[in-house]
């Protein structure tokens with residue numbers, strides 16, 4: 284019977300009274316989809332096996348780096364986790380139109396989008412017949428058609444996911460089961476092993492408690508205890524965005540006090556300075572464009588936006604070739620228009636001097 288996937292989900296129906304408007308959406312799919320892949324590779328060795336119950340992989344893939352331009356993640360994103368009390372208040376469900384990356388539907392979001400981001404992680408463990416997932420779930424909000432928000436609220440000792448890196452406050456967006464098997468094939472005089480892979484998955488993002496359980500239990504039960512069945516969970520986690528504290532210094536003869544402000548990782552330095560009214564147009568700059576009165580509009584050729592980095596150059600994106608060539612005699616200078624702060628989702632303190640030729 285398909286619904287015999289052994290779960291150890293402990294019901295905690297303490298529905299919280301947070302004001303939450305569930306947006307009507309198209310019917311959420313809770314039916315498992317199945318695909319079968321026969322790899323074309325003929326294997327002569329035994330199939331891949333994993334220690335049952337041990338995490339096979341935990342993949343960190345920050346959605347933040349995609350939209351902010353902060354580049355590939357170079358830090359442990361768990362440094363930006365937020366307290367459970369805050370997570371519970373900040374999760375929300377949003378109706379999103381179709382984009383090249385996702386279908387129209389209801390997706391998890393953060394109420395405070397300026398400060399928080401929704402990260403996506405993938406956790407995989409080898410399945411164990413008769414062993415539960417070991418997750419406690421809590422419904423934060425529920426609405427019509429099974430739409431809601433359900434999060435992990437605790438762990439049960441001995442469960443498959445107890446040491447998987449999933450945290451309280453995470454929400455399960457998708458669950459998949461991957462079964463790998465082998466069959467012998469004869470090709471002439473040689474016998475080879477052909478690997479077959481079957482995959483079943485259910486979407487669980489923005490479902491209430493009952494629909495979440497219904498979706499997970501629709502997956503086929505674990506049968507093999509040799510590590511050939513992998514349970515794969517896509518997890519959504521709320522985190523704060525990393526911040527860069529900028530200290531801005533003006534040339535002494537301008538007699539301006541230092542200015543401090545915060546930026547989020549991935550922001551462009553020139554844009555951020557212009558928004559704050561900082562004049563960057565260095566009249567003494569050595570131009571590499573066609574010249575003129577103004578700047579080149581962030582093309583990286585007029586050098587009027589150059590700043591000198593006093594502290595925190597490790598928080599910036601690497602220089603491009605053109606920028607490096609233009610500024611080769613001043614290794615501490617950067618073109619603000621080509622500078623991303625908090626590159627790699629790093630955070631820290633940055634001190635820059637504007638109009639460095641005037642110092």
Ligand code: FES
Pocket residue numbers: 578579580581582583584585586587588589618619620621
């Ligand atoms: S604005 Fe011209 S180089 Fe930055």
